[in-house]
Amino acid sequence: MADPYRLTITPPTLSGIPSDETLLNAGRELIESTKSWKQGKTYDKGRVKTFSRPKGPEDGAAWHLRLSVHGPEDATFDEFWSKLGVDKAENEKSFIPDIHKVTLVKRISPTQVLWTIQYVFPPPVSPRIFTVLQTTHLDTTSAARAGYVISIPVDLTSDPADSEFAKLEEKGVKGRYVSVERILELEGGKVEWRMATSSSPGGNIPQFVAEMTMASKISEDVPHFIKWFHTVRSQPNAEQVGEAAANTA
Numbered sequence: 001m002a003d004p005y006r007l008t009i010t011p012p013t014l015s016g017i018p019s020d021e022t023l024l025n026a027g028r029e030l031i032e033s034t035k036s037w038k039q040g041k042t043y044d045k046g047r048v049k050t051f052s053r054p055k056g057p058e059d060g061a062a063w064h065l066r067l068s069v070h071g072p073e074d075a076t077f078d079e080f081w082s083k084l085g086v087d088k089a090e091n092e093k094s095f096i097p098d099i100h101k102v103t104l105v106k107r108i109s110p111t112q113v114l115w116t117i118q119y120v121f122p123p124p125v126s127p128r129i130f131t132v133l134q135t136t137h138l139d140t141t142s143a144a145r146a147g148y149v150i151s152i153p154v155d156l157t158s159d160p161a162d163s164e165f166a167k168l169e170e171k172g173v174k175g176r177y178v179s180v181e182r183i184l185e186l187e188g189g190k191v192e193w194r195m196a197t198s199s200s201p202g203g204n205i206p207q208f209v210a211e212m213t214m215a216s217k218i219s220e221d222v223p224h225f226i227k228w229f230h231t232v233r234s235q236p237n238a239e240q241v242g243e244a245a246a247n248t249a
Contacts, residue, residue, distance in 0.1 A: 095228035
């Protein structure tokens with residue numbers, strides 16, 4: 001029997017990307033394992049907790065987790081999923097200040113999309129390019145709904161067949177990250193947002209420096225998301241606009 005697929009920062013080529021089912025199983029297994037990770041600092045006035053797991057023999061880097069619980073005043077389950085489970089990379093550009101450009105490389109299926117993302121940092125740090133496959137899954141079969149977003153790095157330069165897609169990547173140092181996010185519906189209308197990630201910035205930044213700042217950096221995404229979401233919360237989505245147009249026709 002083949003060994004189960006493990007999530008890592010080592011990128012497959014486009015032709016070698018795993019199936020939805022393989023990635024979902026690996027993502028679920030990883031998220032369950034985070035319950036035993038070592039707790040670290042808390043951020044955003046205690047609303048965001050962080051955890052970590054040291055680099056293992058099959059890992060490319062250590063793992064870090066942030067965990068936050070939100071009431072409906074922040075966002076409902078459906079609202080979280082509408083922004084994180086649909087075109088996530090494009091939405092992240094709106095609330096993560098370091099993201100400068102997002103390009104859709106290929107929409108492989110309704111649940112698998114390939115993006116290339118350019119991060120721009122203050123000098124002297126060079127821009128970083130991350131090309132990732134994002135796989136989404138919404139589980140409505142259990143009593144508590146759960147949405148998963150699994151992101152893995154993809155190498156577009158090793159296989160000549162991918163050369164046209166590689167042209168869509170911006171110039172810059174190539175970094176790698178792998179992540180699993182789970183949006184879990186809790187009682188009382190609350191939502192748990194759990195995100196585990198392992199990454200390498202590439203270039204001349206020592207890995208230990210990146211690891212030292214990882215907890216605080218990933219924690220910033222939570223208040224950034226909530227602040228941004230509240231600016232767009234009352235805006236109708238495309239489906240609502242279409243329905244309204246149909247009703248007035």
